[in-house]
Amino acid sequence: MSERAQLLLEIADDELILGWRDSEWTGIAPFLEEDVAFSSIAQNEVGHARALYELAARDLGTTADELAFDREPSEYRCSELVELRLPEWERTIARHVLYEQADAERLEQLKASNDAEVSGLAAKIDREEIYHRLHAEMWHERLKNEPRYVEALAELQPLVGKRNGHLPELAALWEEMTSVRRSQPAGTTW
Amino acid sequence: MIYEVFRQERKGQAFQHAGSVEAADERFAESYAREQYGRRGESVALWVVARDSIMRIEEFVDELNRNYHRVDGYPLKEKLKEARERAGTTAPRDR
Numbered sequence: 001m002s003e004r005a006q007l008l009l010e011i012a013d014d015e016l017i018l019g020w021r022d023s024e025w026t027g028i029a030p031f032l033e034e035d036v037a038f039s040s041i042a043q044n045e046v047g048h049a050r051a052l053y054e055l056a057a058r059d060l061g062t063t064a065d066e067l068a069f070d071r072e073p074s075e076y077r078c079s080e081l082v083e084l085r086l087p088e089w090e091r092t093i094a095r096h097v098l099y100e101q102a103d104a105e106r107l108e109q110l111k112a113s114n115d116a117e118v119s120g121l122a123a124k125i126d127r128e129e130i131y132h133r134l135h136a137e138m139w140h141e142r143l144k145n146e147p148r149y150v151e152a153l154a155e156l157q158p159l160v161g162k163r164n165g166h167l168p169e170l171a172a173l174w175e176e177m178t179s180v181r182r183s184q185p186a187g188t189t190w
Numbered sequence: 191m192i193y194e195v196f197r198q199e200r201k202g203q204a205f206q207h208a209g210s211v212e213a214a215d216e217r218f219a220e221s222y223a224r225e226q227y228g229r230r231g232e233s234v235a236l237w238v239v240a241r242d243s244i245m246r247i248e249e250f251v252d253e254l255n256r257n258y259h260r261v262d263g264y265p266l267k268e269k270l271k272e273a274r275e276r277a278g279t280t281a282p283r284d285r
Contacts, residue, residue, distance in 0.1 A: 033211050033222040040225045131224065138217040 004115065005059040006077070009067065010163070011106065012052035013078035016068055017170070018099060019045035020177055021082060022092070030089055041096075041132050048125045055117060069181045073166060073174040081159040083170040093139045094152035100136040102160050103129060192241040193219040195226070197233040205237055216240075 001009075022042035029035035053064035060067070081099060086092045107129060110122035143149035192212055196205040208227045213219035216238075223238045252259075274280060 031212065033213060033218075033226070037222055037225040040229060131221070134217075135221050138221065141217075142214065 002059055004118065005056045008052050008056035008059075008118075010077040012049045012056060012067070013076045014082050014099075014103075015045045015052065016049035017076070017078045017173065018082040018095075019043070019049060020173060021085065022096075024085070024087075025092065037135060041135060044128050044132065048128070051121055051125070055121060065181070069178045073171045076166065076170065076174075077163060078170075079160065080162045080165075080167050081156060083167045083173070084156075084159070085169050085173070088148075088152070090143060090146065090149040091152040091156065093136075093143060094149060094156050096132075097136045097140045098153065098156055098160050100129070100133045104133060191215070191219070193223065193238050194241050194244060195223045196237040196239075197227050198235040199233060201234055205235070208233075208236075210241065211238075 019042045022038060022045065026035065026039040026042070029038050049068065050064055053067045057064050057067055081095060084091075084095070086095060104126075107122050107126045111119050111126065113119040113122070191214065192210050193216075194210050195208045197208040198205045211219055211222040211226060213222050219238050219240075223236050227233055227236055270281075
């Protein structure tokens with residue numbers, strides 16, 4: 001696999017898995033406005049994943065859907081940070097803040113790439129990420145003196161960019177995420 | 191805090207009340223207003239204002255029943271029709 005395809009998959013997997021995890025708050029976020037906002041962010045992340053998979057799929061002679069849903073959990077290249085199931089809001093926000101920081105740095109590097117396709121897509125994604133960052137920053141400002149939030153930041157920080165292996169939680173998410181696709185009712189093609 | 195949101199659908203059009211968002215402060219209000227009233231390209235601009243900042247006027251005193259100030263009670267339709275007949279013209283839509 002080319003270095004470019006590997007890099008694209010790494011980012012796409014991060015965005016897809018985080019999008020799924022964030023979407024677990026849909027309908028149960030702390031209040032209605034936040035439910036709408038956070039669900040929208042989750043949807044954006046999945047959208048970014050799709051664009052990145054499409055670019056990688058061209059290099060690899062496959063399709064975005066196959067890359068997103070037909071690989072084994074062990075083949076995903078996402079970081080442990082996004083794999084965690086976090087049913088606590090303060091930990092979710094801590095992950096959101098840590099992820100957006102790391103993602104901003106990564107996008108800056110990609111935007112400076114000589115590869116016009118990569119830098120173009122990074123610029124496009126970054127224009128949406130600006131609002132994710134604003135959202136993360138305002139929550140950070142609000143929670144930064146709350147002990148549970150501070151604890152969560154310290155707990156999750158070491159997982160940013162940790163990509164050697166996976167947490168057991170990824171397998172359960174993968175089951176859920178790919179179940180419809182794997183079910184393939186008779187007479188259908190995806 | 192409740193913030194009222196007004197949206198403009200196209201440039202040059204009047205802003206219309208879109209709804210309200212509940213938010214802890216102005217930054218949250220901006221973010222929530224964007225998500226709820228701007229993300230689908232349905233607005234070119236939003237006004238977001240704290241409900242408390244809106245001056246509310248609900249009482250309109252008319253103690254002496256000066257209904258000649260009002261525009262109702264003067265049906266023009268019949269009078270116009272008669273005038274047109276006298277002048278031998280028709281209503282604009284019939285021309």
